[in-house]
Amino acid sequence: MTSTARAPRSNGQWALDGPAPLNHNEEFKAEDDGLNVRQRVLDTYSREGFDSISADDLHGRLRWWGLYTQRRQDIDGSRTGTLGPDELSDRYFMMRVRLDGGAVTTGQLRTLASISTDYARNTADISDRQNIQYHWIEIEKVPEIWARLEAAGMQTTEACGDTPRVILGSPVAGIAADEVIDPTPVIAEIVERFIGDPELSNLPRKFKSAITGHPSLDVVHEINDISLVGVVHPDLGPGYDLWVGGGLSVSPRLAERLGAFVTPAQAAEVWHGVIGIFRDYGYRRLRNKARLKFLLADWGPEKFRDVLETEYLAYRLVDGPAPVIPDQPGDHVGVHTQKDGRRYVGLAPTVGRVSGEILAALADAAEAAGSGRVRFTPHQKLLVLDVDPDRVDGLLAAVEPLGLTAAPSPFRRSTMACTGIEYCKLAFVETKATAANTIAELEARLDGVELERPISLHLNGCPNSCARIQVADIGLKGQLMKSADGADEFAYQVHLGGGLASADREDAGLGRTVRGLKVTAAELPDYVERVTRSFVAGRAPGESFAAWSHRAEEEVLR
Structure with a gap:
């Protein structure tokens, strides 16, 4: 008798x-290979110009x-989901500069600034991946940009695409007085x-990779494919705790500890082993199931660790401790003392938006304060x-304008x-200007309202x-929705109470959605003010916004 049972469907696991x-x-x-497109660009x-670019290079390999x-x-935004890439695309490019660990010298900062002013219409955004992101780049100018970057020790290699993207690193690596371990050598x-x-x-x-040795856990390690987090083993000393399988997007999942301790000497090899598992066992049939988080969800951390050790390392990793819950924010904003007695100064632009002119002026201000180094952070x-201690005030005065x-x-x-509809083909709504306007409104409306810690507001x-x-106190997801009369309406879906491990939250967690709640850009300041005042009025002593929003009744959150 012939069997009619179907063979298991291939998931494209090599x-x-x-x-x-x-x-x-x-x-x-x-x-x-996507790497080969470089020569065709040159x-x-x-x-020959934009029209000479093949479709697979234009919408695929150039990302490498x-x-x-x-x-x-x-x-x-009404046509975001209905038009194809050729119809949505302009004849200009966004370009990401890969800055592993976010570290640049003031000389490199000037190179970044000059590229912005010469080739990108003075655009430059600090992304939450520690990259600098340009817009309005013409394909004819790309070789000149690459030459400038590479002469200054920077690159765009694998800044995008199905590749190992930029490695997030602690912005205070090597300088913080309370650092557990300096990840700079491993990243390098x-x-x-x-x-x-x-x-x-x-x-x-x-x-996506992240490596930190700072106790503030400043690289959002729970949402990366692999993270190495500084810990101290009772016998082996400083090293790293290994996390895998984090990622957000439409199917958010927080990374899991494998319980394995990684020595500094093992770190690069362990990273290579984890990415090897992803390459060889990752799901390739469906793009929306092709991140490492889906493989980890199916395997579980025990099997993942076993495959890593037996097939890719050929040795067992020792068990190790978990990182300590941080007692300080990871954005490093403010003036802080380095281990050598000098200062590092954390500065906040507005939602990461800067420009070539600002970067050039920042390089001047930093050098006037005795500094030759700047770092971008995963928090924009x-x-x-x-910075010399006696020059801090001068630096602060120089950068305020x-x-x-x-x-x-x-x-x-x-x-x-995020970038939003201004430049992004996937977006439905504007984000940067909406966020800046909301900040200005809230500063005026909530001045004097006591918050034990800032309420994070993330717009996508x-x-x-x-x-x-999903990991913000208030997360806003841009969507095309329907109004009460059935017309198209651009609005944000609201996520409340997300967050990563912090002093007031022992475990990271994803935000909750409020059924039927949508907020337009015009309504956003009113909504954030309303929910903030509800929190202040209804919180228990010491209660975080995340904890309050997860227990509050939905009507209070509207």
Whole structure:
């Protein structure tokens, strides 16, 4: 009797199903590695112009070098989900500069500034991945930009695409007096050995990494594919606790500890092992199931650790301690003392928006204060390191006219926003200007309202959560909705009470949604004021916004 049972459907896991591509993204990656598009940019596209770029390079492989087409300026959010990439795309690019650990010298900062003013219409945004993001880039100018960046020791290699993206690193690595371990050598080793390696340039999807040795846990380790978090082993001394499988977007999942202690000497090899698992066992059939978090959800941390140790490391990792819950914020805003007695100064722009002119002036101000180093943070902030104590006041006075402050209001300090519809092809709503307007309104309306800690407000233009909406106190997801009369309406879905591990919350958690609640951009200041005042009136002593919003009745949250 012939069996009619179907064979299990392939998930495109190379180690189990073989490398046959199961969708168009996998087909174009198999046909030609994304890293190879660089030569075509140099030889053909930059000389023959935008129309010479092939479709798979334009909407695919160029991402391997940090380039996405930006949104056409005449297309509103009502057509975001209905038009194809060619219809949505302008003839200009967004470019991400890969800045692992967010670390630059003031000389490199001037290079970033000059590229902005010369080639990007003075645009420059600090992303929550410690990148600098330009807009209005023309393909004809890309070789000149690469040459400037690389001459200054920077790159766009694998800043986007199905690759190992920029490595988040503690902005105070090597300088903080209370640092557990300095991750700088590990980040440098990974970048030197593995970034641009064709063996790792065809992953199922993006792969996000974070490494910190600071007790503030300042790299949002719970939402990365791999994180190495500084801890002290009772016998082996300082090293790292290993976390895997975090990610947000439309299917948010927080990373899990594997319970494994990683020594500094093992760290790069362990990172390579985890990304190897993702490359070989990650799901490639469906793009929306291709992140590492889905594999971890199916395997569980015990199996994941076993496969890592037996198939990729050939040795067992020792068990280790979990990181201590932080007792300080991880954005490093303010003036702080370094281990050498000098100061580092954490400055807040407004939702990461700066410009080439601002970056150039910041380089001048930093050097006048005795500094040669600046770092960008995963919170859309920036730090000036190595400031002479007697020059701090002069630095603060110099950067204030640039829109940078070390003493921001709680709302300016804790508000983040993605690129939004201004440039992003996926967005439904505007974010940056809406966030800036909301901050200004809240500063006026809630001046004098006592908050033990800032209420974080994150705005995202689409469901993909580039601004981490599910782990904010108030997260806002831009959507095309229907009004009461059935007309199209642009509004935000509200998530409340998300957060990562902090002094007032022992465990990270995702926000809750309030049924039927939607807030337009015009209504946003009113809504945040209303829910903030409800929190202040209804909180228990010492209660966080997250804890309050998870227990409060829905009507109180509207």
